[in-house]
Amino acid sequence: MENYQEILKGLQSNHKYLPTWYNYDEVGSELNHICTTENSNYYITRGELSVLRDKIENIIPRVPYQLTLVDLGCGNCHKTRFVIDELLRRQGTLSFYPEDISEDFLLRSSKQLAEEYGDDLVITPIPEDYVEGIEQLKKVKGPKFILWLGSIICMSYADQVNMLRLISAMMTDKCNLVFSADITQDRNTILKAYDDEAGLMRNFIQNGITRLNKETGSEIDKTKFKWEVDFVLNKDPYSVSYVRKYMEAKESVQYKMPQLNMDFTMKMGERLYFHEGEGFSCKYTLEQLRNIVEKAGLRLTDTWTDKDKHVVFCRCTTV
Template sequence: MAKDTKQTLVKCLTSNPRHLPTWYNYDDIGSEMEYNISVKNKNSYSLRSQVSVLQRNVQDIIPNVPYDLTLVDIGSGNCSKTRYVINELLKRQDRLIFYPEDISEGFLLRTARKLLEEYESLSVRPISAEHAEGIQQLRNVEGTKLILWFNGIINLSYDDQVQTLHQISTIMTDKCRLVFSADITQDRDAILKAYNDDSGLFERFIKYGLSRLNKEEDSQINMSRFKYGVDFQLNTDPHSMSYIRAYVTAKESLQYPIPGLGIDLVMEKGERLYFHEGDGFSCKYTPTQLMNIIEKAGLQLEDTWGDNNQHAIFLRCIKKT
């Protein structure tokens, strides 16, 4: 593991409150786990809602322009949703250059290979990096870009959401388009069922951060000494958003050495360890909240599309002139 990543983990695990950053769960195994949750958890609405929007609206979501587009997908994952865009673009142009960007290199490269096997007219140029570095690399990409960022905004702090969208705007010309999706669910019961499902799929995914510490940093953290919890924080402030908090609570006082980080995980009975930075993750928005984020990022909203159950929204933006 990179030195700066280890330093970040040390800072997070010794802070108050203690936490693991959301991105730490997204190595090869964690990325696969997260996708399986979206498919197997009957209460997980996010993927199904986004797919329904794409199935009904992808022809309109992609701008109708008289020139070829270069496709960029930030936080691409396994590209299950991106395929709807690829299929439509290849109906409009003979060839497509595609830049998928993701933090998990192994997962990214496997996905790239599958895409190359599926599409003869697709040129795939993967970028393995965190978003800030990946966006920086995309500055060198020529052509008019259609940039996708599906649900990636929801796991960042408010300031990072604005900053990342602003960074994306700096690699856009007036012909480029950004399409990003967000969660607009306001139904507390539906949200809590999705993140605390009876099958325990999401709990296993959240606790995977601790499993990864055991595997990669030589700790021996006993999961049975923690109780999983999740709650939903509603916030209607137009310059904020609602969010999920996921955590484990120590059932008793405990201390676990983490040799790979050179620290001990020390927790008192009843103390929480969160699995996100800042106030929360998996953010939920009102339309006004999203408009304010777009405005602050230096973008201009062009159009929106949503699903019938009011879970997902897709927003197409241009660079503000």
């Protein structure tokens, strides 16, 4: 089983969890796309698309040289197309490096883009996690426009800072990083997005258990758990607000996991979280975001928000 040590660590800890990345196999990536595009209450994707559609000419800096496009955690690249189209309009051709942990999903998306754009778009897919992917991207020469859309919010505070530091290691003074973040603070709006009536988000999260059963030989019964979503507000300028998603055992349960050589047990009322740390899908004030960027040794130069002020795009350069 891939990365079994990290899975073991989460399942055996006092604060039981499955890491966020574990949901993103090919099935999970597709379910995530569905729950973020077909849930009418999920404002993040709608807000991101609005900013890209209305402000892409300003988000991409005008420079007297060609840019190479990097997309970290690219998914199916449906948001990246706005950037590709604008860069092709300016440059005529474009070298594109999409990176994603789900290899099958990434290669399928790359194939679709290659068929659509032809020789004008030279695609080099990187099917790796962030750390390995960035190591490969460090070898890419020249000015880079780096996208990291919708992903910083799914990390712990420390990991957000560390990831931005990691990205900065492949940047020169001619590179720009643009990432998007959620600046929504209203509890009801957030809970409607993450606990939708159609259960689209729950289907995505439950994929983590489906995958766990498949890969460990277990038979975890989803009906023996309550599925919960919560929001924790935090105004501290050096912290963030966040969502928590977890399943809570309705009774004491025990399941064998032959592939991990362990028995997985939960007491009644015990929780299994679907993220590392205190929470995931972080929500920010602009002050909180600026502090994170500065801690990582980068400079926040510009921001753009959608009209409803749910989402912000941040452009960063090296100091």
